[in-house]
Amino acid sequence: MLAGSAWLSGPKTLAALMQMHSTAAPANTLNVSTLANFVDPLPIPAVAKPDGMRSLPSSRKTKLPYYRFAAQPVEMKIHRDLKPTRFWSFGPAVPGPTLEMRSGEELLVEWANELPQQHFLPIDYRLHGAEGTPQVRMVSHMHGARVPPDSDGFPEDWFVPGKSVLYHYPNQQDAAMLWYHDHAMGINRLNVYAGLFGAAIVRDKVEDALNLPSGKYEVPLVLFDRMITPEGQLYYPVSGKERAPWVPEVFGDAILVNGKLFPYLEVEPRKYRFRVLNGSNARFYHLALQNGLGLQQIGTDQGLLPAPAAIKKIRLAPGERADVVIDFSDSRGEQIVLKDDAVAVMQFRVSANKVSDSSSLPAQLRPVPRIPESEAVKTRLFTLDEYRSLKGDPVLLLLDGKYWHDPISETPALNSTEIWTFVNPTDDTHPIHLHAVRFQVLDRQHYEPWTYQTKKEFRFLGPRVPPEPYEAGWKDTARADSKMVTRIIVPFNAYPGKYVWHCHILEHEDNEMMRPYEIVAGT
Ligand code: C2O
Numbered sequence: 393m394l395a396g397s398a399w400l401s402g403p404k405t406l407a408a409l410m411q412m413h414s415t416a417a418p419a420n421t422l423n424v425s426t427l428a429n430f431v432d433p434l435p436i437p438a439v440a441k442p443d444g445m446r447s448l449p450s451s452r453k454t455k456l457p458y459y460r461f462a463a464q465p466v467e468m469k470i471h472r473d474l475k476p477t478r479f480w481s482f483g484p485a486v487p488g489p490t491l492e493m494r495s496g497e498e499l500l501v502e503w504a505n506e507l508p509q510q511h512f513l514p515i516d517y518r519l520h521g522a523e524g525t526p527q528v529r530m531v532s533h534m535h536g537a538r539v540p541p542d543s544d545g546f547p548e549d550w551f552v553p554g555k556s557v558l559y560h561y562p563n564q565q566d567a568a569m570l571w572y573h574d575h576a577m578g579i580n581r582l583n584v585y586a587g588l589f590g591a592a593i594v595r596d597k598v599e600d601a602l603n604l605p606s607g608k609y610e611v612p613l614v615l616f617d618r619m620i621t622p623e624g625q626l627y628y629p630v631s632g633k634e635r636a637p638w639v640p641e642v643f644g645d646a647i648l649v650n651g652k653l654f655p656y657l658e659v660e661p662r663k664y665r666f667r668v669l670n671g672s673n674a675r676f677y678h679l680a681l682q683n684g685l686g687l688q689q690i691g692t693d694q695g696l697l698p699a700p701a702a703i704k705k706i707r708l709a710p711g712e713r714a715d716v717v718i719d720f721s722d723s724r725g726e727q728i729v730l731k732d733d734a735v736a737v738m739q740f741r742v743s744a745n746k747v748s749d750s751s752s753l754p755a756q757l758r759p760v761p762r763i764p765e766s767e768a769v770k771t772r773l774f775t776l777d778e779y780r781s782l783k784g785d786p787v788l789l790l791l792d793g794k795y796w797h798d799p800i801s802e803t804p805a806l807n808s809t810e811i812w813t814f815v816n817p818t819d820d821t822h823p824i825h826l827h828a829v830r831f832q833v834l835d836r837q838h839y840e841p842w843t844y845q846t847k848k849e850f851r852f853l854g855p856r857v858p859p860e861p862y863e864a865g866w867k868d869t870a871r872a873d874s875k876m877v878t879r880i881i882v883p884f885n886a887y888p889g890k891y892v893w894h895c896h897i898l899e900h901e902d903n904e905m906m907r908p909y910e911i912v913a914g915t
C-alpha cells in the first residue's frame with residue numbers, strides 16, 4: 393500500500409504533459425510534416441510459416457505446428473526520403489510476421505532472444521524490474537489469447553540474449569485479431585517502442601460462413617507512433633533527470649502504418665476488411681476518412697460484434713483492435729485520406745475501373761449474449777491513482793493504491809464471473825487490460841471525484857452510459873474514462889494460475905500500473 397504523506401493524489405500533471413507532447417515535436421526530433429506524403433506503398437507484413445512440427449515437452453506423442461520467432465536488430469526504411477531506421481523485430485520489418493491461427497488448432501511458438509547485450513533506448517533503473525543487469529531482457533505475450541499461465545509471458549519470466557522459451561497456444565477461443573508483444577518487467581515500453589510486436593489472427597467457421605472480404609481484400613493496419621531524429625532514428629524522450637529518465641507518456645508525430653510513414657494503398661472500388669490495431673505506447677486514435685465516407689465496424693478486440701455498427705470514426709485506445717469494413721464502390725477514381733483527428737495517416741487510391749464484389753456484409757454477425765449482472769458472484773472496486781510528489785519525484789501511478797510487489801489481492805475462482813469497477817479520478821483515460829480472459833463493458837458513469845476521495849461515497853453526475861455499439865462485443869481492453877466509474881463483467885474461463893492486469897499505456901504499465909492476479913481452481 394502507498395505509505396507516507398510525501399505524495400499527493402492529483403489529476404493535473406499527466407494531462408498537462410499529454411497536451412504538450414501531442415502537439416509539437418521536441419527540438420531534437422524531425423518534424424515529419426515536412427516529409428512528402430503518400431510516396432510509399434503500404435507494406436503488408438508477411439504471414440509466418442511454420443518451421444516444422446514438434447511435440448509439447450509434456451506429451452511426447454502429439455506433434456503440433458511449430459513456429460520460431462527470433463527477436464533481432466533490423467534496419468527498415470520508414471519513408472522514401474529517410475535513411476533506414478534501426479528497430480528490433482521478430483522478422484525482417486516492424487511489425488513482425490502475422491501469425492495466422494485457427495480456433496481449436498493448437499500450435500507452438502519458440503520465442504528466441506537474439507538481441508544484442510545493450511539496449512539502445514533509455515532504461516530507467518529505478519523502475520521495478522529494470523534494476524541492474526542484464527540490460528536486455530524480453531518475454532513475449534500474446535495479447536488476447538486464452539493460454540495457460542506458463543505460456544502467457546508473465547512479466548518477470550524474461551530471458552536474456554541467447555535464450556528462448558517454447559510457448560503453447562491452445563487457441564480455444566473465437567475468431568479475433570490478437571497481437572503479440574514484449575512484456576518484460578520495467579522495460580516493456582522500450583522493447584515495444586523498439587519494435588517487438590506483430591499481429592496474430594484467429595479464424596473460425598462462424599467467421600468463414602459470413603463471406604466477409606478476404607484474401608487481398610482483408611488488410612491489417614497496425615498503427616504505432618514514434619519520434620524520429622533528424623538522422624531518421626527512433627527517439628525515445630527522457631525526463632531530463634539523469635537517474636530517472638522515465639516519462640509518463642510518449643507521443644510521436646510520426647504515425648506509422650505497418651511500418652511506413654504516410655503510406656498509400658491502391659484499392660478497388662469494392663468492400664475491404666481492415667484489421668486495425670493500436671500498437672502505440674500511449675496514443676489514442678480517432679481515425680476518419682477525409683471525404684466523410686462512413687465505415688462499418690464489425691468487430692472489436694475479441695471478435696465479431698452481434699451486428700455491424702455504422703461509425704464515422706475508428707476509436708482505439710492503446711492495445712485495442714477494430715475490425716472494419718469500408719466500401720469504396722461509390723468512390724471510383726478517388727484518393728481518400730485517412731486522418732487521425734487533423735493529421736494525415738495514410739491514403740487510399742481507388743481505381744477507376746468497375747469491379748465485381750462477391751463478398752458480403754451480413755446484417756447479423758455473431759451473437760454476443762449479454763451477461764446478466766446477476767451472474768457475478770463478486771464485485772471488486774479499484775481506484776486508478778496518480779500521485780504527485782511534494783519533493784519533485786516523477787509521477788506515481790498505482791492500481792488501487794497497490795504496487796506490483798504487494799501480495800496478490802485478486803483471486804477470482806476458475807469459471808466464476810465477477811464485476812470489476814474502475815474508479816478514475818484522474819484527467820487521463822486509462823485503457824485497462826486483463827490477460828487470459830474476455831469481458832463485456834457494462835457501463836460508464838460520471839461521478840464527482842472529490843466526494844469519493846474524501847468520504848468514499850459516490851455522488852454520480854449522470855446516468856449509467858451503456859457501451860457504444862462499436863464496443864458492445866467481447867473485449868480484452870477497455871477505456872476507464874477520466875472522471876468516470878467504468879464497470880466490466882468478466883467470466884474467468886481461462887486456466888488456473890497467475891496472470892496480470894494493467895493499464896495499456898505502456899509508460900504507466902512499466903511504472904507500477906500493473907498488478908498480478910490469480911485464477912484459482914475450484915475446491
Ligand atoms: Cu497487450 Cu499485458 O498486454
Ligand code: CU
Pocket residue numbers: 533534535536825826827828
Ligand atoms: Cu494481454
Ligand code: CU
Pocket residue numbers: 820821822823895896897900901905
Ligand atoms: Cu494509465
